[in-house]
Amino acid sequence: MEHVKATTVHKYHNVFSRTLQYAVEKDLIDRSPMEKIKRPKAERFVGKFLRETEVKALFEAVKGHKLELGVIIGAYYGLRRSEIVGLRWESIDFERNAITIEHSVTVANVDGHKQIVESDTVKTKSSYRTLPLVPAFREKLLALKSEQDRNRKLCGKAYNKAEGQYLYVDPLGNRIRPDYLTAEFPIFLEKNGFNRMRFHDLRHSCASLLLANGVSLKEIQEWLGHAHYAITANIYGHLDYSSKIAAANAMTWIGETSMGSNPQQSLTVGQT
Numbered sequence: 001m002e003h004v005k006a007t008t009v010h011k012y013h014n015v016f017s018r019t020l021q022y023a024v025e026k027d028l029i030d031r032s033p034m035e036k037i038k039r040p041k042a043e044r045f046v047g048k049f050l051r052e053t054e055v056k057a058l059f060e061a062v063k064g065h066k067l068e069l070g071v072i073i074g075a076y077y078g079l080r081r082s083e084i085v086g087l088r089w090e091s092i093d094f095e096r097n098a099i100t101i102e103h104s105v106t107v108a109n110v111d112g113h114k115q116i117v118e119s120d121t122v123k124t125k126s127s128y129r130t131l132p133l134v135p136a137f138r139e140k141l142l143a144l145k146s147e148q149d150r151n152r153k154l155c156g157k158a159y160n161k162a163e164g165q166y167l168y169v170d171p172l173g174n175r176i177r178p179d180y181l182t183a184e185f186p187i188f189l190e191k192n193g194f195n196r197m198r199f200h201d202l203r204h205s206c207a208s209l210l211l212a213n214g215v216s217l218k219e220i221q222e223w224l225g226h227a228h229y230a231i232t233a234n235i236y237g238h239l240d241y242s243s244k245i246a247a248a249n250a251m252t253w254i255g256e257t258s259m260g261s262n263p264q265q266s267l268t269v270g271q272t
Contacts (some may be wrong), residue, residue, distance in 0.1 A: 013039050025209050048197040049208040049239070050075070061192045069168050070181045072140070077131055078206030078224045081199060082106045085165045085178045086118070092141060097133040101225065105166075116177070124228065126227035141167070148173070207236050 020032035160173035188254040221232040
């Protein structure tokens with residue numbers, strides 16, 4: 001028997017409940033049997049996170065690899081896979097130094113076959129956002145654009161002009177497939193001595209590093225494009241160590257006890 005997550009069961013439960021409730025409203029049945037079915041408790045997801053030193057090491061290791069652009073954008077900007085692959089040159093404003101997240105490329109299962117879907121809409125209204133183009137990444141993109149322009153001239157008619165509008169393409173202008181990132185990233189990590197994790201965990205790493213550097217959960221919500229603050233708080237609230245440091249430092253009464261008079265027992269909260 002196939003095991004499914006509690007969140008999946010919740011989705012099934014909601015669909016069946018709405019369907020049977022509609023049947024009740026239409027007097028097709030007297031009452032919904034779903035009223036007696038309890039949903040399992042939702043599992044709290046805890047993603048994997050890279051420390052700052054690990055992200056730096058990863059950036060060095062991935063240089064020149066096909067994954068490089070995806071890893072950089074995923075770890076620094078925290079973009080979703082669909083948003084990374086969906087970035088187009090028209091979304092990059094080199095004059096204002098801004099990146100606008102407004103387009104996505106996803107993989108959909110249609111009649112049992114995988115199909116690429118391009119959309120001028122992102123996951124939610126909040127997912128549409130503009131982020132600053134930092135100097136280091138600006139230089140990276142300018143070099144990438146020059147390289148793509150050279151490839152376009154060298155390849156001539158063989159260059160994929162339709163997909164060449166995207167940032168993340170191969171030398172022939174063919175856009176990188178979203179599922180390539182998902183499949184190849186864990187393999188790359190294992191081959192290069194890193195702990196295995198999902199590509200989406202780069203997004204979690206971005207949030208973790210932002211929190212570690214004093215960025216508030218509200219600001220992280222806007223950076224990541226979450227629809228609601230509660231989503232950000234539920235996923236990353238346990239990582240908000242700065243708030244715990246503030247709480248610990250507020251408990252000054254401990255210094256007035258015998259513990260406070262013993263230098264060997266005193267601790268500086270927040271330092272490692």
